[in-house]
Amino acid sequence: MRQVFPVVVVVAVIVALWYLACVPMNIHTALTDAERAGVAVTPEGAAVRRDMSAIGLALANPGQWGDTLAQDKPRLPAPHQVVAELWDTTVEKKVTSKRSLIYHGWVTLSATLLGFAIGTVAGIVLAVGIVHSRAMDMSVMPWAIASQTIPILAIAPMIIVVLNSVGVQGLVPKAIISAYLSFFPVVVGMVKGLRSPDAMQFDLLRTYSASRGETFWKLRLPASVPYLFASLKVGIAASLVGAIVGELPTGAVRGLGARLLTGSYYGQTIQIWSALFATAILAAILVALIAGMERATLRRMGLGR
Amino acid sequence: MTEVTETAGTAAPVIAARGLDLTFQTNDGPVHALKGVDLDIGKGDFVSFIGPSGCGKTTFLRCIAALETPTGGTLTVNGMTPDEARRARAYGYVFQAAGLYPWRTIAGNIKLPLEIMGFSRAEREERVKKVLELVDLEGFGGKFPWQLSGGMQQRASIARALSFDADILLMDEPFGALDEIVRDHLNEELLKLWSRTGKTIGFVTHSIPEAVYLSTRIVVMSPRPGRITDVIESPLPRERPLDIRDTPEFLEIAHRVREGLRAGHAYD
Numbered sequence: 001m002r003q004v005f006p007v008v009v010v011v012a013v014i015v016a017l018w019y020l021a022c023v024p025m026n027i028h029t030a031l032t033d034a035e036r037a038g039v040a041v042t043p044e045g046a047a048v049r050r051d052m053s054a055i056g057l058a059l060a061n062p063g064q065w066g067d068t069l070a071q072d073k074p075r076l077p078a079p080h081q082v083v084a085e086l087w088d089t090t091v092e093k094k095v096t097s098k099r100s101l102i103y104h105g106w107v108t109l110s111a112t113l114l115g116f117a118i119g120t121v122a123g124i125v126l127a128v129g130i131v132h133s134r135a136m137d138m139s140v141m142p143w144a145i146a147s148q149t150i151p152i153l154a155i156a157p158m159i160i161v162v163l164n165s166v167g168v169q170g171l172v173p174k175a176i177i178s179a180y181l182s183f184f185p186v187v188v189g190m191v192k193g194l195r196s197p198d199a200m201q202f203d204l205l206r207t208y209s210a211s212r213g214e215t216f217w218k219l220r221l222p223a224s225v226p227y228l229f230a231s232l233k234v235g236i237a238a239s240l241v242g243a244i245v246g247e248l249p250t251g252a253v254r255g256l257g258a259r260l261l262t263g264s265y266y267g268q269t270i271q272i273w274s275a276l277f278a279t280a281i282l283a284a285i286l287v288a289l290i291a292g293m294e295r296a297t298l299r300r301m302g303l304g305r
Numbered sequence: 306m307t308e309v310t311e312t313a314g315t316a317a318p319v320i321a322a323r324g325l326d327l328t329f330q331t332n333d334g335p336v337h338a339l340k341g342v343d344l345d346i347g348k349g350d351f352v353s354f355i356g357p358s359g360c361g362k363t364t365f366l367r368c369i370a371a372l373e374t375p376t377g378g379t380l381t382v383n384g385m386t387p388d389e390a391r392r393a394r395a396y397g398y399v400f401q402a403a404g405l406y407p408w409r410t411i412a413g414n415i416k417l418p419l420e421i422m423g424f425s426r427a428e429r430e431e432r433v434k435k436v437l438e439l440v441d442l443e444g445f446g447g448k449f450p451w452q453l454s455g456g457m458q459q460r461a462s463i464a465r466a467l468s469f470d471a472d473i474l475l476m477d478e479p480f481g482a483l484d485e486i487v488r489d490h491l492n493e494e495l496l497k498l499w500s501r502t503g504k505t506i507g508f509v510t511h512s513i514p515e516a517v518y519l520s521t522r523i524v525v526m527s528p529r530p531g532r533i534t535d536v537i538e539s540p541l542p543r544e545r546p547l548d549i550r551d552t553p554e555f556l557e558i559a560h561r562v563r564e565g566l567r568a569g570h571a572y573d
Contacts, residue, residue, distance in 0.1 A: 200400050200401075200402060200404050201404055203372055203398075203400070204398065204400065204404055205421070206371075206372060206391075207370055207372070207391065207396070207397075207398040208417075208418045208421045208422065209391055209392050209394075209421075210421045214421050218417065218420070218421070219406070222406065222408045223408075225408075301408040302407065302408055302409070302410065302449040303407055303408055
């Protein structure tokens with residue numbers, strides 16, 4: 001419980017800074033609106049104010065600070081506006097509604113989980129191959145690294161288009177983009193994990209005349225489990241990013257990526273920010289789930305203390 | 306000293322090396338890890354290998370275990386090549402570190418070779434029980450390695466090497482990482498275990514008292530190239546209490562070992 005206080009302080013400071021930032025960020029619009037409504041502001045005239053610094057304007061018009069936190073389409077929404085939008089679109093709306101973040105979240109989550117599963121299996125298979133075959137080590141690893149240097153935003157539309165042309169659409173293309181991002185940490189972590197036992201451990205198995213298969217199942221694989229979980233935590237977060245990026249070029253119909261995109265089309269900043277937070281919360285839940293699985297698995301293996 | 310040392314018994318030696326050479330090719334040129342090693346180890350012998358680092362004592366042990374391949378000479382274990390002997394489960398090997406799998410219990414670790422060698426489940430349980438008794442670890446089978454002290458872990462690793470009933474036990478500085486008190490205790494235990502099981506033991510060590518206390522024969526080695534400089538038959542009785550280390554006989558052998566080590570150094 002002793003950790004609660006510092007955590008609360010840090011969160012409070014961040015929220016306070018956020019509120020503070022809202023005032024200059026939204027002051028131009030607030031003053032324009034106030035002037036239209038007949039309220040005296042300094043200086044008068046939007047054209048005059050356009051080139052003036054936001055902080056100076058904010059200091060000159062303390063009476064309009066309240067308005068900066070309550071706009072429909074603010075440049076920077078205030079925290080309570082985002083929370084209200086999140087509450088409205090998760091709890092108040094029916095799950096089947098097109099405006100429900102739960103509905104969009106599930107669309108993204110299903111692609112994330114499928115992509116994560118594909119990426120994890122592919123990553124493990126590649127790592128096993130790399131560890132056991134020198135040819136694969138030399139050939140696959142550079143490609144795996146190169147694959148991650150290509151911007152996902154550039155390759156995602158191509159994957160969508162290519163798969164669409166062969167009749168595959170919906171969940172699978174998004175899952176593939178998500179797998180494309182998540183296989184890499186798994187490959188790197190698993191290769192390291194499968195190679196982690198020291199020479200003595202391998203010598204010991206040689207004295208038993210153990211086969212490669214036995215060495216794999218009895219030594220390499222169990223030794224790699226802690227490395228695998230570290231990779232899975234990175235991988236699941238990458239999967240979520242992949243699924244969202246995969247939603248952007250599809251015309252943005254469903255999913256958290258779609259909420260981000262429609263929000264930006266119509267200047268719905270509050271919607272964008274709430275979609276961003278929904279994404280972050282979802283990622284935190286997924287990583288926490290993996291961490292829980294990690295703890296349970298390591299404890300069962302006798303590795304947790 | 307390169308002449309063949311005959312074993313005391315009449316039976317064929319368990320381990321026989323003739324003109325054994327091993328040269329490692331490194332970036333700095335060839336390294337002669339072993340050169341012209343001749344040695345016979347008889348059944349039931351306790352042979353210690355002592356010498357400074359780089360004298361090839363561990364390398365020789367690894368050759369016997371077929372973990373290294375000699376580049377010259379002949380080496381037989383139970384009359385077979387080291388490779389065949391390994392497949393025939395001729396030896397158990399104990400490394401300097403216990404090397405227990407942290408994800409297996411002590412019993413699970415001891416079962417590891419038994420699983421690989423295809424013992425039945427019932428026999429595995431029975432053997433684990435037997436060897437845990439042999440190393441005085443009854444009741445610790447369900448513990449994980451981190452719950453045991455270093456000395457207990459090393460005992461568990463000896464139990465693992467004993468579990469499949471190999472006649473030869475090869476030990477590479479098994480107590481090197483332990484403190485003096487634990488080491489004394491384990492030396493005593495090891496002698497008891499040896500007299501109970503009648504195994505042939507090859508034992509690599511840095512410690513002169515340890516070598517003299519444990520061995521029926523002490524092989525003194527020296528580096529560059531790794532070779533045998535002296536083989537000392539111990540006149541000490543098989544029954545050895547710890548305080549035998551204060552007797553004149555003991556000190557005399559220790560002195561001879563020290564002389565042998567010094568002579569080896571004067572060589573280069």
